[in-house]
Amino acid sequence: MTDAAQRPSAAVRTVTEVLKTPEGPEGIPLWLHPEWAELFPWLVQGTTGRDGPGDTTGFGLWGSTPVGVSLSRWRRLRETTGLPTAIHSRQVHGVRVEEWPKGLPSGLVVSEGADGHITRQPGMLLTVSAADCVPVFLVAENSRIVAVAHAGWRGVAGGMVENALAAMLAHDARLEEVRVHCGPSICGRCYEVGPEVHQAIHLSGGPFVKAPIDLRAAIAIRFVDAGVRPERITLSSHCTYCGGDFFSHRRGSEGRQVGVLGVRE
Ligand SMILES: [Zn+2]
Numbered sequence: 001m002t003d004a005a006q007r008p009s010a011a012v013r014t015v016t017e018v019l020k021t022p023e024g025p026e027g028i029p030l031w032l033h034p035e036w037a038e039l040f041p042w043l044v045q046g047t048t049g050r051d052g053p054g055d056t057t058g059f060g061l062w063g064s065t066p067v068g069v070s071l072s073r074w075r076r077l078r079e080t081t082g083l084p085t086a087i088h089s090r091q092v093h094g095v096r097v098e099e100w101p102k103g104l105p106s107g108l109v110v111s112e113g114a115d116g117h118i119t120r121q122p123g124m125l126l127t128v129s130a131a132d133c134v135p136v137f138l139v140a141e142n143s144r145i146v147a148v149a150h151a152g153w154r155g156v157a158g159g160m161v162e163n164a165l166a167a168m169l170a171h172d173a174r175l176e177e178v179r180v181h182c183g184p185s186i187c188g189r190c191y192e193v194g195p196e197v198h199q200a201i202h203l204s205g206g207p208f209v210k211a212p213i214d215l216r217a218a219i220a221i222r223f224v225d226a227g228v229r230p231e232r233i234t235l236s237s238h239c240t241y242c243g244g245d246f247f248s249h250r251r252g253s254e255g256r257q258v259g260v261l262g263v264r265e
Contacts, residue, residue: 008220011230016237017047017184019245028073028080030260031245033137033181033234042144042264044081044125045137047183048257049245058247058255059129061110062090065255074108083125083262089114091129093154097147097167100124115160116149118167123265127258131247132191132240134215135183135259138164140173148261151219153193157200161222180223180233183259184246187239188214 017031030046037045048059059077061070078086084106089098090113097116100109104124117126126148128135133152140146149155149164168178192212201218216235224230240246240257247253 008217008233009224009230012217012220012224012233012235013231014237015181015234019049020046022080026076026079028077030080031184031238035234036139036179036181040139040141043139043146044083044260044262044264045139045181047135047246047259048077050247050253050255050257055255058131058253059127059258060254060256061088063254063256071108077258077260078106078108078125081125081260081262082264083123085109085123086125086127086260087111087117087119088127088129088258089117091115091150093152095155095158095160095163097149097163099167099171100126115151115155116147116164116167118145118147118164118171119262120145120171122263125260125262127260129256129258130183130185130240131249131253131256132186133249134185134219136161136164136219137181137183137259137261138168139179139261140168140177141179142177143171143173144263145171145173146261146263148259151215153197153201153213153215156215156218156222161219162226165223165226165228175227176229178228178232180220180228182216182219182233182235184236184238184240184243184257185216186241186248186250188212188217190239190241190250191215
């Protein structure tokens with residue numbers, strides 16, 4: 001069931017990320033936003049995918065993947081993107097956005113309990129992991145300030161969209177220069193949830209039975225309400241659940257993909 005309250009402005013567009021496979025056995029393939037890759041050569045943006053049906057590990061740091069395997073993938077990801085410092089956090093379905101200043105060492109920097117990251121420093125690869133939840137990418141194209149957020153329904157209900165945008169503006173990004181992309185996640189046909197979720201994210205009061213919601217559309221509506229121009233918002237067409245290219249928590253995947261965003265040095 002869908003209704004008008006679930007649909008964002010028609011100016012919000014759907015785009016299909018394209019897979020870029022680097023040369024060499026060590027390169028990590030990334031699904032890139034085709035327009036951003038064209039428009040912003042100074043930007044690194046993408047989402048890792050599932051490396052075939054046998055890939056059960058992804059980039060998860062808190063599952064059963066041996067730490068050496070996981071850290072090796074993170075190193076290859078830094079090398080593939082050319083950004084020396086990767087930022088990640090143990091995510092808690094919260095709404096905190098962590099700020100990253102300059103002066104961090106090369107390598108993987110892991111913090112605790114942040115579902116969003118922001119920086120204006122080149123050379124830093126901000127990352128969030130997801131497997132049905134939405135990796136949200138924010139770019140201030142003139143100021144070159146970037147932020148990523150992990151947004152499931154709890155994060156959306158708690159105000160992650162508004163927090164991430166507020167963090168951008170607090171770093172002197174101007175609202176008119178902000179672009180937003182909602183990456184690969186579970187789609188509006190596959191994400192069936194109970195009435196408590198509909199009510200939590202204020203979708204038309206909520207049905208009284210299980211019904212699907214389009215989380216990316218809900219996020220877009222919130223960004224538009226917060227002042228981002230709808231023509232500057234794009235939503236991925238990829239579904240983690242009904243497509244085969246990404247990990248899906250609801251399908252039983254233990255692995256996680258990561259959404260990455262940073263500014264080249
Ligand atoms: Zn789907």
